[in-house]
Amino acid sequence: MTAVAQGAARSRRRRWIEQATGLGFALPALALLFLTILLPLAVLLYLSMTNYEFGAISADWVGLANFQKALGDPIIRRSVVNTLVYVAVVVPGGVFGALLIAILVHGRRRTRSFYEVIYFLPVTSTLIAMATVWQFLLHPALGPVNAVLRSLGFGQIAFLSEPTTALPTLAVIGIWQLLGFNMILFLAGLSAIPRDLYEAAEIDGASNPIDRFLTITWPLLGPTTMFVIVTTMITAFKIFDTVAVMTRGGPMGTTEVLLYNIYLEGFQYFHTGYAAALTFIFLAFILVFSVAQTFTLDKKVHY
Amino acid sequence: MHGQAENRDMATVGLQSIAKSFGATKVLGGVDLSIADGEFLTLVGPSGCGKSTLIRIIAGLETQDSGSVAIGGLGVDHMRPHERRVAMVFQSYALYPHMSVRSNIAVPLTMSRMTMRQRLPLVRLMSRSRREIMRGIDADVAAVAAQLQLEHLLDRRPAQLSGGQRQRVALGRAMVRNPDVFLMDEPLSNLDAKLRVHMRTELAELHKRLGVTFIYVTHDQIEAMTMSDRVAMMDAGEILQLGKPSELYDLPASIKVAQFIGSPAINLLPATVGPGGRVELFGRPLARAVEEPAGSAVTLGIRAEALSIGQADPGHGARASFSARLRRKENLGSEFILHFDLAGPDASGVTMRATPASAALVQESSEVTLTFDEGLCHVFNSAGRRLEARDGSSRNTIVSLKAWP
Amino acid sequence: MHGQAENRDMATVGLQSIAKSFGATKVLGGVDLSIADGEFLTLVGPSGCGKSTLIRIIAGLETQDSGSVAIGGLGVDHMRPHERRVAMVFQSYALYPHMSVRSNIAVPLTMSRMTMRQRLPLVRLMSRSRREIMRGIDADVAAVAAQLQLEHLLDRRPAQLSGGQRQRVALGRAMVRNPDVFLMDEPLSNLDAKLRVHMRTELAELHKRLGVTFIYVTHDQIEAMTMSDRVAMMDAGEILQLGKPSELYDLPASIKVAQFIGSPAINLLPATVGPGGRVELFGRPLARAVEEPAGSAVTLGIRAEALSIGQADPGHGARASFSARLRRKENLGSEFILHFDLAGPDASGVTMRATPASAALVQESSEVTLTFDEGLCHVFNSAGRRLEARDGSSRNTIVSLKAWP
Amino acid sequence: MAETALPSGAAARPVPAGAMAARLLSLVAVHAVLVAGAVFMLLPFVWMLITSVKPPAEIFTAQISLWPKNFYGVENYTFALSQAPLLRFALNGLILCFGILAVQLLVAIPCAYALAKLNFPGRNVVFVLVLLGLCIPVQVPAMPLYIALAELGLLNTYFSMMAPFFLSVFAIFLLRQFFRSFPDDIIHAARLDGVSEFEIVWRIVTPSAWPAIAAFSVFSAVAHWNDLYWPLIVISDAKMAPPPLGMMFFADAETGSNYGALTAAATVLTAPLVIAFLIARRRFIDGVTMTGVK
Amino acid sequence: QDVTLDVFYAFPAFAKFHEPIAQEFMKAHPKIKINFRAPAASYDEGHQTMLRQSVTNQLPDVYYSGFHLLSELVEALDKRKQIVDLGPMLAAEPEAWRKVNYSDALLSLGQANGKQSGLAFNASTPLMYYNAELVKKAGGDPDKMPDNWAALVALAKAIRAGATDVAGMAYNIHDWPDDWLWRGMILQGGATLLDDSGKKVGFGGAYGEKALQTLRSFVTEAGMPLIDWDQSRQQFIAGKIGIFFDTPARLRQVTDLIGDRFTLKTALFPIDDKAKGKLPTGGNAALITAKDPAKQKAAWEFIKFVTGPEAQKIVVETAGYMPTNLRAGSDEFLGPFYKANPNFRTINGQVDRAAPWQGYPGNNSVRIWRTQREVINSVMRGETAPKAGIERIVSETEALMK
Numbered sequence A: 001m002t003a004v005a006q007g008a009a010r011s012r013r014r015r016w017i018e019q020a021t022g023l024g025f026a027l028p029a030l031a032l033l034f035l036t037i038l039l040p041l042a043v044l045l046y047l048s049m050t051n052y053e054f055g056a057i058s059a060d061w062v063g064l065a066n067f068q069k070a071l072g073d074p075i076i077r078r079s080v081v082n083t084l085v086y087v088a089v090v091v092p093g094g095v096f097g098a099l100l101i102a103i104l105v106h107g108r109r110r111t112r113s114f115y116e117v118i119y120f121l122p123v124t125s126t127l128i129a130m131a132t133v134w135q136f137l138l139h140p141a142l143g144p145v146n147a148v149l150r151s152l153g154f155g156q157i158a159f160l161s162e163p164t165t166a167l168p169t170l171a172v173i174g175i176w177q178l179l180g181f182n183m184i185l186f187l188a189g190l191s192a193i194p195r196d197l198y199e200a201a202e203i204d205g206a207s208n209p210i211d212r213f214l215t216i217t218w219p220l221l222g223p224t225t226m227f228v229i230v231t232t233m234i235t236a237f238k239i240f241d242t243v244a245v246m247t248r249g250g251p252m253g254t255t256e257v258l259l260y261n262i263y264l265e266g267f268q269y270f271h272t273g274y275a276a277a278l279t280f281i282f283l284a285f286i287l288v289f290s291v292a293q294t295f296t297l298d299k300k301v302h303y
Numbered sequence B, C: 001m002h003g004q005a006e007n008r009d010m011a012t013v014g015l016q017s018i019a020k021s022f023g024a025t026k027v028l029g030g031v032d033l034s035i036a037d038g039e040f041l042t043l044v045g046p047s048g049c050g051k052s053t054l055i056r057i058i059a060g061l062e063t064q065d066s067g068s069v070a071i072g073g074l075g076v077d078h079m080r081p082h083e084r085r086v087a088m089v090f091q092s093y094a095l096y097p098h099m100s101v102r103s104n105i106a107v108p109l110t111m112s113r114m115t116m117r118q119r120l121p122l123v124r125l126m127s128r129s130r131r132e133i134m135r136g137i138d139a140d141v142a143a144v145a146a147q148l149q150l151e152h153l154l155d156r157r158p159a160q161l162s163g164g165q166r167q168r169v170a171l172g173r174a175m176v177r178n179p180d181v182f183l184m185d186e187p188l189s190n191l192d193a194k195l196r197v198h199m200r201t202e203l204a205e206l207h208k209r210l211g212v213t214f215i216y217v218t219h220d221q222i223e224a225m226t227m228s229d230r231v232a233m234m235d236a237g238e239i240l241q242l243g244k245p246s247e248l249y250d251l252p253a254s255i256k257v258a259q260f261i262g263s264p265a266i267n268l269l270p271a272t273v274g275p276g277g278r279v280e281l282f283g284r285p286l287a288r289a290v291e292e293p294a295g296s297a298v299t300l301g302i303r304a305e306a307l308s309i310g311q312a313d314p315g316h317g318a319r320a321s322f323s324a325r326l327r328r329k330e331n332l333g334s335e336f337i338l339h340f341d342l343a344g345p346d347a348s349g350v351t352m353r354a355t356p357a358s359a360a361l362v363q364e365s366s367e368v369t370l371t372f373d374e375g376l377c378h379v380f381n382s383a384g385r386r387l388e389a390r391d392g393s394s395r396n397t398i399v400s401l402k403a404w405p
Numbered sequence D: 001m002a003e004t005a006l007p008s009g010a011a012a013r014p015v016p017a018g019a020m021a022a023r024l025l026s027l028v029a030v031h032a033v034l035v036a037g038a039v040f041m042l043l044p045f046v047w048m049l050i051t052s053v054k055p056p057a058e059i060f061t062a063q064i065s066l067w068p069k070n071f072y073g074v075e076n077y078t079f080a081l082s083q084a085p086l087l088r089f090a091l092n093g094l095i096l097c098f099g100i101l102a103v104q105l106l107v108a109i110p111c112a113y114a115l116a117k118l119n120f121p122g123r124n125v126v127f128v129l130v131l132l133g134l135c136i137p138v139q140v141p142a143m144p145l146y147i148a149l150a151e152l153g154l155l156n157t158y159f160s161m162m163a164p165f166f167l168s169v170f171a172i173f174l175l176r177q178f179f180r181s182f183p184d185d186i187i188h189a190a191r192l193d194g195v196s197e198f199e200i201v202w203r204i205v206t207p208s209a210w211p212a213i214a215a216f217s218v219f220s221a222v223a224h225w226n227d228l229y230w231p232l233i234v235i236s237d238a239k240m241a242p243p244p245l246g247m248m249f250f251a252d253a254e255t256g257s258n259y260g261a262l263t264a265a266a267t268v269l270t271a272p273l274v275i276a277f278l279i280a281r282r283r284f285i286d287g288v289t290m291t292g293v294k
Numbered sequence E: 001q002d003v004t005l006d007v008f009y010a011f012p013a014f015a016k017f018h019e020p021i022a023q024e025f026m027k028a029h030p031k032i033k034i035n036f037r038a039p040a041a042s043y044d045e046g047h048q049t050m051l052r053q054s055v056t057n058q059l060p061d062v063y064y065s066g067f068h069l070l071s072e073l074v075e076a077l078d079k080r081k082q083i084v085d086l087g088p089m090l091a092a093e094p095e096a097w098r099k100v101n102y103s104d105a106l107l108s109l110g111q112a113n114g115k116q117s118g119l120a121f122n123a124s125t126p127l128m129y130y131n132a133e134l135v136k137k138a139g140g141d142p143d144k145m146p147d148n149w150a151a152l153v154a155l156a157k158a159i160r161a162g163a164t165d166v167a168g169m170a171y172n173i174h175d176w177p178d179d180w181l182w183r184g185m186i187l188q189g190g191a192t193l194l195d196d197s198g199k200k201v202g203f204g205g206a207y208g209e210k211a212l213q214t215l216r217s218f219v220t221e222a223g224m225p226l227i228d229w230d231q232s233r234q235q236f237i238a239g240k241i242g243i244f245f246d247t248p249a250r251l252r253q254v255t256d257l258i259g260d261r262f263t264l265k266t267a268l269f270p271i272d273d274k275a276k277g278k279l280p281t282g283g284n285a286a287l288i289t290a291k292d293p294a295k296q297k298a299a300w301e302f303i304k305f306v307t308g309p310e311a312q313k314i315v316v317e318t319a320g321y322m323p324t325n326l327r328a329g330s331d332e333f334l335g336p337f338y339k340a341n342p343n344f345r346t347i348n349g350q351v352d353r354a355a356p357w358q359g360y361p362g363n364n365s366v367r368i369w370r371t372q373r374e375v376i377n378s379v380m381r382g383e384t385a386p387k388a389g390i391e392r393i394v395s396e397t398e399a400l401m402k
């Protein structure tokens, strides 16, 4: 009897060591997570229940009023729709475009580094310079893009100033910014696929690129793809910079996205409490999205 | 796409001075080999001698540095692996980790039987003919799985299989196919003896049924001896000898081949050539004479089963004898391997096969006289080449057997 | 940390009703096994029977569902793998892909001989003692590499090696160590016969030199028979029989063991028990009598080497005979396997080992009489258990051999 | 359109005309796609480079010209380099990027390994927190962090610029994905060889994830090189400012940007990132293929 | 003893005049050292920084606040007593000195919360830029531009008709980040932002409708492209827009970018109500947030200097702003420069019309403008009728004023 109890205690020790190792490895990250994310979030949560205004000395407790207000705010609703449209363009474009490019680039030998650098360049760009550049490129009268359109017989388009084209244009610029980085992630993923699987597939007749892609590349790239999809989606939801610099929400509010509105509320209108509540709604929203996505995909992509 | 492949009715395989180096490492040094249609050729050779590299070159997975490969008489150097219509079992298995055993085995069938459209995800849902093809594929997979005793594992992923089970899946993936050439790289190495015997007959049957060419790499002497039409013995990227299995065993071209083929390894004893070309062992002349100048050193190779204990028995051809001391008996169940130390100053020993009954007759450390049939032994010159007997009288066993009824 | 480990001077290994399932798949069903210090125990069994799982549990890589493992008399269930002081050769090799062969082999030594400080990058440059330890490690690695004939490959990465070379690196990584227990999972499966013989002696020497316990998984009958002190035959997660190698061969406890051990596999012939417990084969009573009710069906097991061609020779114990037709001769070089069809309505056949000389005496399709020594055959009841002979007179070979001088 | 570099494409072999044509066609198609994409990616940079060598009067013209009539590159670049302490900013950027990256990797790699390969209570919770971290925009924790750093008297230090980024949930998530595919048997072998869990992380698993680590490193370097938002919150001393402030000296919403100097500065400050990428990209190619297990 | 002043400003590019001014100042006051903090990227970010630093007591000694944020900042800083009232300091100076340097209008620009919180440093009112060649081609007189909107639109229409792919004018009110140009439209006509009660907008009804009609006519008559204001300026610089409205602060840059492509000229902003018409003033005011009396004193010296004629000369020459010092325009300082660059002098003609920045009650100014801008944009696009538009603007603005 004691031997059994002892044995159980001993196995418990081993499990305990294993778990302690796991926790120990996660601990520095957890501590930083607590300090740099959770604590500030707690402050924010408190603020979201007050009518605090930036710079003010005191604030009143308002409970859930901010949340109620947010849910009924038409401007917020509009920005949710705009954000979703943006996400719906950027995620497929940024993920599958990058996948296509990565696969094509991966197969190059001599030109590989050349293409890699070119596609990576946008990642290195600073928005400060690039906003100016894009504005000129897309200039309806002076820009080269419209010059090409005109020469092809299309009319000129004020990409950034037409309510119908502004958001899609920002989305394309968003893809431009993301593509290179996602490509690199895919390239990293591709280099981790064992070569002998391609050899086996080649022998088995999965010889054309589509078959090879469907049989080997796509399934084995699963972990990378899942990561790229989730992070691209989150990045797209967090669209802010290009809006702030290039359209400032215009024309006519068609590029007002959620985070930009939160920024306006928090840093332009100084409704800190309300902005905090909006932030929480925003967070809940994308967290649910990404957690659901991550956990369903996670089961599928690991073998 | 397979236009060329369909024209070729004969799956001969021809290799012309195939050479290959990995960086500074020379792996193959100009291999010439021509394999007949429907032949079962086994490649044997020490670890790292280039067997896998050679069959990977035949499959088109590796590019030779020089030389050319022809299948069915047509050069295939420009063809991609799948165009060469070969099936291959990888030494490392190379199973698709994300697929069930069933799908792993089905891949080659899906690729060959379905159109691109039917294979595409989503699109395929709309294809009616697809279901029928699927049924055919499933039946074929089930049949192969039964041959491989994998029926109960069809829904597992490779990670959930034991080593031998994985190897069988790799084998199954090749066996379902109907290629021109089968390339198998140690396909049975991780299977137990019983299953191996079973798989040998299954492969032999497959070979008979399809009548296609097999190129087979193995380290198992029994596999090499029993399955092959011909065996190619490689060493350091060269083919040392190519011939019927019994030829390699009974008429090894060189000391290396003799040493490599046969287990326990052949016993090598130093000998000299005496007057008249007579070989002298431990100073005593034998009946065997060779075409070598007197005084040159030769090596006598005696197979473990050619030795026996006791006095020379004059009734059964020329027999020679020498004395040795039993060091150790090794019981293999069905027989014993006896290890003897030689009495002379030469410290090397000899091994001998014995039935349990005859092994029981000697005791460790006892001195015995070993005799051997001179007709069954080989003489190698100092360069390692086997020397034919000078006169026709004492040829090797295999030759004499052929002369029998 | 190793306090417990140092106290244990004896590396006995004790397994107590180890059970393990993967999900719904039951893999081990309560294995009990106790292995003496310094013993060489071989695990054999059909592919997928749970051998690898068992040694992975001993190593602590897999956790058993129930039961306990003790090493050196102390329970080790609470210990993490490295605390158990075992060295293991993985069936899948598990080489470190980014390290050279040299570093792969050196890892265990670096870990045990250097302090954390000496292993740290940068810091280690300042450690003077480190260089000395490094020299020691290099020497040990070189020695093992020489045993494994890997000297010229030390700077390669695993990806640049052939299959057999990789396996040798995996073996080398275990061999450099000085553990309490060696666990080896088919360590020689991808090596050629010659190298395998070499490695067998190297391992035997290692075993003798270190005097530690070996637990060895193999599919190679010769390895199992020649290297082991005891063999455990597993099937479907159970140990069917545990004993000396010759015991398993000569006194198989059940039909399964008899079938599994020995190649070619034992011949099984249906028989019945006649009056007085006398076994009747093809209706003719044999000398052998068993303790079974008359009329019950039994199976007669005759090893391939127990058969011989020709009339019963009364001088050598009780011999029985039956007639059969030669279907096929298989030349293994050193001997022949003859496959016979039985004349009776029973379609099954028998296999027989023959020397080249005696094989030459029969021709395919000819009818011959096969005789066998009744003392060398086994009788199994319908449940598959081997039946002892009723009277002491006709015990099995091994027993009679023991009685000899 | 070979998606992997199978050896079959060796050019030296004699190839029949039909196959040759097909291969050539697919090669052309591949390059057509890649070049089209490359034009899209490059267009802004081409304009940036051209602008950086144009005199002001040639920047906005009705005719699009690829090369200035009047080469003004020397003036623009010397102006950019002399008007703003670009090199000082670049040095700050270097310090920031390396400091942040080092801590990020030190923290993220063990955590990613634990999430991928170890069993511990609350593993899923940690993973969800990682995802939460990914979702949080930089502006959210800015105020509380700023106040905390102010209370600690750490404002105006490199540390304060780096601290909020020491934890990269992005790295944790990315590396977890890569570590998950690492063969368990190799980790088992290492454990048996007496390699401590700590060293398994750094010696065995990390080298296999080089492509991912390199990818993350460029990402981190780019992000923090180009970050202006947080540094300007905690830094009031311009001597410690990061590179983008160098561009802000010429990008001016109020009195009008100096386009030539702005693009020159942007070019100067982008160059180190491109160089960093060129160094890191080698790692994407020779990823350690998983040949350790059969 | 030596005092070091921490000075904080927005827009890093302003270093081009802040740095030389500081050099001059330090030359004149060797005991005071000027140390610039890392500049904020924009007025908004500078403002946020100030608010943050007021919480943690990290404020600089001198800050240049955008006029539109001045009252909010002063209000916030007042609560913590972190801002110095310049009124007493100004009063302590000799009356005569005050009179020569600052007009009441100039002083009023820096007043907030009923006191002299700062002194205007940069100031700008909207300025008309035009392409002399295009104007001449259209039959206009480049030296005598229209001084009211109807005539201006007519001229713009003529410019547009006179050439292909040229727009007559651009008044980028539809996407201007703040309501500076909108205020310009309101104030020039004599209307006010708020009515006398201060609770209702002062530009509703017929006045507002007419203003919107004028804006719409920019598009319909003059072919104004509804594009981003930066793009619009680029197009003007390329010679494809006849008349363009922008801040004088960009005069230097626009002049350089045009080079000798065409003749750039500037003219006074058209004023429909010559009597009451005012113009909104953009720019910033310098204020003191130092705590230490010695620093406060030094800071006052500094502020006096930066708003003095030497400093303003530097500002005007490098940017084009309206000088915020009465003496700056004199021959002693900017006279020769103005003679050589008449375009820069134009803005001086608008100094009298410069009205201080007035906020909407309720701290929703930014949001109010964003709402108004959407309606204005929609009117200019022709999607909303001017009448409906002004009604929406009034109702939505008043809703946000509470």
Ligand SMILES: Nc1ncnc2c1ncn2[C@@H]1O[C@H](COP(=O)(O)OP(=O)(O)OP(=O)(O)O)[C@@H](O)[C@H]1O
Residues within 6 Å of the ligand: B159, B160, B161, B162, B163, B164, B165, B190, C022, C023, C025, C027, C045, C046, C047, C048, C049, C050, C051, C052, C053, C054, C091
């Ligand atoms: N992860 C797993 N999930 C489910 N079943 C598994 C898993 N791992 C192993 N098995 C099953 O457990 C059984 C025993 O596996 P094990 O690897 O121990 O076999 P083995 O005796 O080593 O066989 P082999 O000789 O083929 O290597 C096999 O039938 C295998 O399919």
Ligand SMILES: Nc1ncnc2c1ncn2[C@@H]1O[C@H](COP(=O)(O)OP(=O)(O)OP(=O)(O)O)[C@@H](O)[C@H]1O
Residues within 6 Å of the ligand: B022, B023, B025, B027, B045, B046, B047, B048, B049, B050, B051, B052, B053, B054, B091, C159, C160, C161, C162, C163, C164, C165, C190
């Ligand atoms: N990528 C490589 N770089 C360098 N050398 C290599 C590479 N691949 C294989 N080799 C070497 O080439 C030789 C032949 O390898 P190969 O795999 O053909 O041997 P093999 O005959 O199949 O051996 P085994 O029986 O051990 O599988 C080996 O010595 C091996 O070390």
Ligand SMILES: [Mg+2]
Residues within 6 Å of the ligand: B051, B052, B053, B091, B185, C162, C163, C164
């Ligand atoms: Mg091989």
Ligand SMILES: [Mg+2]
Residues within 6 Å of the ligand: B162, B163, B164, C051, C052, C053, C091, C185
């Ligand atoms: Mg196994």
